[in-house]
Amino acid sequence: xxxxxxxxxxxxxxxxxxxxxxxxxxxxVGQTLFARMPAEAEQLRxxxxxxxxxIIEARMGDPLAMQLAKDLAAARIPxxxxxxxxxxxxxxxxxxxxxxxxxxxxxxxxxxAVRQALAVHS
Numbered sequence: 001x002x003x004x005x006x007x008x009x010x011x012x013x014x015x016x017x018x019x020x021x022x023x024x025x026x027x028x029v030g031q032t033l034f035a036r037m038p039a040e041a042e043q044l045r046x047x048x049x050x051x052x053x054x055i056i057e058a059r060m061g062d063p064l065a066m067q068l069a070k071d072l073a074a075a076r077i078p079x080x081x082x083x084x085x086x087x088x089x090x091x092x093x094x095x096x097x098x099x100x101x102x103x104x105x106x107x108x109x110x111x112x113a114v115r116q117a118l119a120v121h122s
Contacts, residue, residue, distance in 0.1 A: 001027045001028050001113075001114065001115075001120070002027050002028040002029040002030070002052055003028050003030075004029075004030035005028075005029065005030055005031075005050075005051075005052035005053075006016065006029070006030060006031045006032070006033060006047075006050045006051050006052055007021075007029045007032050007033070007034075007052060007053050007054070007055065007067065008029075008033045008034075008035065008041060008048075008051045008053070008054040008072075008077075009021060009023050009032060009034050009035070009054075009055045010035045010036075010037070010038060010040075010041045010054070010055070010056045010068065011034075011036070011055070011057045011063070011082070012036050012037060012051055012055055012057060014034075014036070015055075015118065016055050016105070017034055017070065019101075019105070020055055020082070020105060020110065023105070023107050023111070024027065024053070024055070024110075026107070026111075027111060027114055029052075029053075031074070031076070032051070033047060033051070037064070038062075038064040038065050038067065038068040041056075041062065041068055042068065042071075043053075047077075048072070048075050048077060049075075051072075051077050051115065052077075052078070052118075053077070053078050053079075053080065053117060053118065054072050054077050054078070054080070055077045055080050055082060056068060056069055056072075056079060056080070056081055056082070057077075057081075057082055057083065058081040058082070058083045058085075058088045058100070059083065059084075059085055059088065060085050060087045060088055060091070063064075066072075066088075069081065069083070070118060073097075076121060077121075078114075078117035078118050078120065078121045079098055079116055079117060080098075080099050080100075080101060080110070080113040080117050081098060081099070081100045081101070082101045082102075082103055082105055082110075083099075083100060083101075083102060083103060084102070084103040086102065088100060088101060097117070097120040098103050098117075099112075099117055099122075100113075101111035101115045
């Protein structure tokens, strides 16, 4: 599905980020860029053109993560939000272009969300 392309994972918890990376590898991701917070992802902006999918941790009341999602979407990068907050999922129910997966991240749910995000941008 990802055919050796690059993924960006924005996740504060490194072990969760590694688990997401493992799941993405089963979908064919080649290289993974990691950022612990949105500001670190912004520092990787020069590499955004090579990103095929971005997985972003989102929390209600975190304007930086939401701004990062908007910036990545403006750059035409498919996005999947992951969250432990059900309110985040409900707040994006009207955005089919922005799939939301609830933590802990089930592998099948992440794969479906990646497919959905890629389909919107194809």
